[in-house]
Amino acid sequence: MTAQLTLREPEADGKPFWEAAAEGRLIIQRCCSCGTVRFPPRHQCTKCWSPETEWINATGHGEIESVTVIHRAPTPAFRDRVPFALVAVTLDEGVRMITDLLGDGALQARIGDKVEVCFETCTNGTLPQFRLTRSEP
Numbered sequence: 001m002t003a004q005l006t007l008r009e010p011e012a013d014g015k016p017f018w019e020a021a022a023e024g025r026l027i028i029q030r031c032c033s034c035g036t037v038r039f040p041p042r043h044q045c046t047k048c049w050s051p052e053t054e055w056i057n058a059t060g061h062g063e064i065e066s067v068t069v070i071h072r073a074p075t076p077a078f079r080d081r082v083p084f085a086l087v088a089v090t091l092d093e094g095v096r097m098i099t100d101l102l103g104d105g106a107l108q109a110r111i112g113d114k115v116e117v118c119f120e121t122c123t124n125g126t127l128p129q130f131r132l133t134r135s136e137p
Contacts, residue, residue, distance in 0.1 A: 014041040016055050021126045026058040026117045028095055039095040060117035061133070062091040067101070067109050085109050089130050103131035 020027040030037045033050035044051045066088040073079040085101040087109065101109055102118060114133040119126050 011041075013043050017041050018125060020055070021119060021128050024119055024126075026060045026128050027055045028058050028091070028093060029053050030056045037093050037095055039091075039097060056093075058117075059092045062089040062097075062115055062130070064088070064101075064109055064111055064113045064115060065090045065096065067111060069107055083107060087115070087130065089115055097128075097130075100129050101131065102129050105132050 017027060028037055028039045029041050030053070031045035031048060031050055032052035032054055034045060034048040036045055036047040037056070038046055043053075045053070064087050068086050069083050070078075070086055071083045073082050078084070085106040087099060087101045089097050089099060091097065100120075101115065102120065109132060115130040116133050117128050118131045120129050121127075
């Protein structure tokens with residue numbers, strides 16, 4: 001049986017992100033002043049420094065920018081999960097997320113593969129992860 005992951009307590013800037021994940025939604029921040037989207041959540045824009053922020057729904061689709069397969073568990077919670085694929089995903093909105101790649105074919109994933117968000121239940125929350133998008137015939 002796979003041990004469940006435990007999430008750390010969210011920081012104030014990211015609380016809406018984790019609340020949306022619990023509802024099965026992926027959201028990212030957008031600056032109300034210049035329109036720059038960003039992840040991870042921050043209290044001010046990384047481009048114009050405005051503190052005016054809004055949360056927008058992300059499509060949940062993206063592309064693998066980088067992939068590595070982890071063979072050694074970094075903590076005991078990962079012992080039953082190795083090997084697993086760790087990926088950098090560029091969302092359609094342009095932001096990058098570092099995440100596990102779950103599901104069939106994850107260990108064979110390549111740069112440029114298309115992915116979609118999925119949600120993993122942890123002991124104290126919900127973690128957005130990604131899986132390969134099914135190819136159309």
